[in-house]
Amino acid sequence: MxxxxxxxxxxxxxxxxxxxxxxxxxxxxxxxxxxxxxxxxxxxxxxxxxxxxxxxxxxxxxxxxxxxxxxxxxxxPTPVQVGQELWKTTGEMAMRGRAMSKRSLIYHGWITLQSTLWGFVLGTALGILGAVAIVYSRVMDMSLMPWAIISQTIPIVALAPMIIVLSSQLGIEGRGVPKAIISAYLCYFPVLVGMVKGLRSPAISQLDLLQTYNATGLQAFLKLRLPSSVPYLFTSLKVGIAAALVGTIVGELPTGAISGLGARILIGDQFGTPLSIWAALLAAAILAGILVTVLDVLQRVTLKRMGMSA
Amino acid sequence: MTTEHNTQPVIEAANLDLTFQTNDGPVHALKDVNLTIDKGDFVSFIGPSGCGKTTFLRCIAALETPTGGTLSVNGMTPDEARRKRAYGYVFQAAGLYPWRTIAKNIKLPLEIMGYSKAEQDERVSKVLELVDLAGFGGKFPWQLSGGMQQRASIARALAFDADILLMDEPFGALDEIVRDHLNEQLLHLWDRTNKTIGFVTHSIPEAVYLSTKIVVMSPRPGRITDVIESPLPRERPLDIRDSKEFIEIAHRVRDGLRAGHSYDD
Structure with a gap:
């Protein structure tokens, strides 16, 4: 506070x-x-x-x-105008029972949120698996890590349409899956980097101690490396979920989507209604704020329960 | 007790060498180390930094591999002994897991070694008693003082009841008063459990007060310069440190350290 x-x-x-x-x-x-x-x-x-x-x-x-x-x-527009527009397309519509109408930002926000969460789950899983592979295998460390870094230098705006085209070629209906993939593409990286750091955080003496118990690699992972990485994980998750949201919105922009906050921004631009662009932008910012706050609270509660709160 | 069992040394090093290859050339961490430790001995390793005392302890624990000579622990190679969980090891930092309570920390080796739940609980309460921490099992490490944390880490090393206890400057980071208290407790513990203890320190009074055998080491190359069998009785009140014998041994240790010291050449 x-x-x-x-x-x-x-x-x-x-x-x-x-x-x-x-x-x-x-x-x-x-x-x-x-x-x-x-x-x-x-x-x-x-x-x-x-x-x-x-x-x-x-x-x-x-x-x-x-x-x-x-x-x-x-x-x-002035902040007040944006606020009014935002209220008109969210709270006011919700009060009239039309929260899920196609003109409501709650509906579009929900569409964006779904892809964001799928992308977040997918990206986090990939990030954690990649980190485990990198920490446990020198070959992976040398081969995977440079590619992970290169992957983030490719502009996602250029990649997004290709992912959409490819996924439709593979017969995947709708935009949910490609959007989640784009979102995961941005989200996995901070998780990967954070988890590599977290899994490597135990001191040498901690690992030596397990060696003296003749502990297996799996035991060392479950009892020491994984718990040690939790503070790093949460920090990465907070960055990751914000990245996932950006990924989803970018996935909605250049791809002719008609629903989602990204689509609202693009349509607002095409129809010359800056108010709706700004309202969608603000809605996206609020959504990001809520998601990061939820993770932050989870982090505090978890670390406190683990006796690791700073 | 059969005499044969008694004569079997617990740890035996013969012509032990350990050379690290570094970018600045080879470093002789240990050179021609010969030492025999019998069951129930309390052996201190003392010397300036770089003399190989910790390295030797780590060799016994199979955390380092010697490059020459032989070393046996309980009649096995150190690595076999490690796999058989022949020893408990106490590091300078208590290294308790912050996310585990004291009791859960002590259970860590027991979980890894596959003890049953009931046996884990039984052993935890036994060793908590041994280190005078009964009633603290439910506390988290940050709720304990540094000395209590180190006692908990000793309890963790004792939990699986290995015959050998290896301690690498366990009280090095603690203040004098706490250290005296813990030394006294450690002697009690050794007396009650009859374990063989290898103890690394750079405090002369600590080494003399605790040990039945004091190994004086010196650096470059790391080697043993003197092995002193202590004539002090097993029962040692703190004020034994003012006795004539104590001061004589301390003197001999100091002389040994000075003789092997390469700082003043």
């Missing part, structure tokens, strides 16, 4: 900067609208204004700046 005030301060600064940015970002739209409504603006004509900088426009038309804070289709 001590971190509450700093977090709020940062939030306040972001909102403040956001409000400041709305003026210059929306001045052209405001002036176009004011001109059409018959007001006198300088310079006249949208074309001329395109060539004038926003700062000059604001200086010459101080009366019209305020208009930018209440546009129907703003370039940059």
């Amino acid at each position: 001590r971190s509450f005030l700093p977090v709020l301060t940062v939030l306040a600064v972001i909102v403040g900067l956001w409000y400041l940015a709305v003026g210059p970002m929306n001045i052209r739209v405001s002036l176009d609208q004011a001109e059409r409504a018959g007001q006198v603006v300088t310079p006249e004509g949208s074309r001329v204004r395109q060539e004038t900088s926003v700062w000059i426009l604001m200086a010459k038309n101080p009366g019209q700046i305020a208009l930018g804070y209440d546009l129907e289709r703003p370039r940059l």
Whole structure:
């Protein structure tokens, strides 16, 4: 709870900067609208204004700046507008019993969440298995690790459409599976790296001790390496689930999906409704926040019960 | 007790060598080490760092492999002895698992060795008693002081009742007062269990107070420079350290250390 005030301060600064940015970002739209409504603006004509900088426009038309804070289709909506849009497409629809309507962000968020969780489970499993292989086999350490690193240098946006095409070639219906694969692709890496570190965290003397008991490799793994890696695992899981969410959203972007938060962002862009883009973005951020918080709480409870809380 | 059983040495090293190959050339960790340890002996290894005292202990435990000479533990090779769980090993750091209670920590070797649940519980309460930690089984390591943690780790080494106890500077990180107390307790424990103990230390009073046999070692190459059979009785109150015999042995140990010391050349 001590971190509450700093977090709020940062939030306040972001909102403040956001409000400041709305003026210059929306001045052209405001002036176009004011001109059409018959007001006198300088310079006249949208074309001329395109060539004038926003700062000059604001200086010459101080009366019209305020208009930018209440546009129907703003370039940059205000936080309040985004909040209202978000409420309109979530809470308000839920209260009318239409939470799962195609226009509701709850519906789209649910679609995204499902793929994220599948991707998270898949990526975590792959990451843990890969880490075990790397820790226990020198060959794997030398062969798998470089590829794992290279895999993360390939832009996921380029890879996503290929995964979708490939999976449809393999006869996989729908977008759920390819989206989960894309999501797992981003998620496995932090888990792999964290688990390699965690499984290697026991001190040499700890491993020597098990040697003196003539413990088998499996016993050493289950009784020492695995429990030792738990703090590392949770830290990686928190990074991993955020990556999984990004992966899912990217998987929804360039692939002609019509449902999911990523699809909402793309459709909002195509139809020129920035409000819906921003609302979907905010919804994605909130979703990520919830997922990471859930893992954080799980981490605290687990580590406390294991006597490992810092 | 048959005399034959008594004469069979528990640990026997003959012309033992151990050379590590490093980038800076070979390092002679042990050179021509000859030593016999009989059943029930309390043997201390003392010397400056780099003299090979820990390395020798690790050789006995089959955690290092000698490059020359012979070493037998209970009449077997060290590795066979390790597989037969011939010894308990206590490290300088207690190394208790933070996610296990004290009782569960002591159960660790028992679980690995496949003891039954009932026997595990029985042994845990027995060794907790031995190290004076009865009633602390349910506590987690962080709830205990450093000295208590080290006692718990000794209990862990005792749990499977090996005849040999190897201790590598077990009290090195503890303060003087706790150390005195633990030394006294260790002697009691040794007296009651009649185990053979190998004890690495760099404290002269500790070595003299505890041991029936003091092995003085010196570095470069790691070798034994003196083996002192202690004339002190088995029963040793703490104030024996003020007696004439005690001071004489301590003196001889110090002389041995000085003789083999290569720092002042």
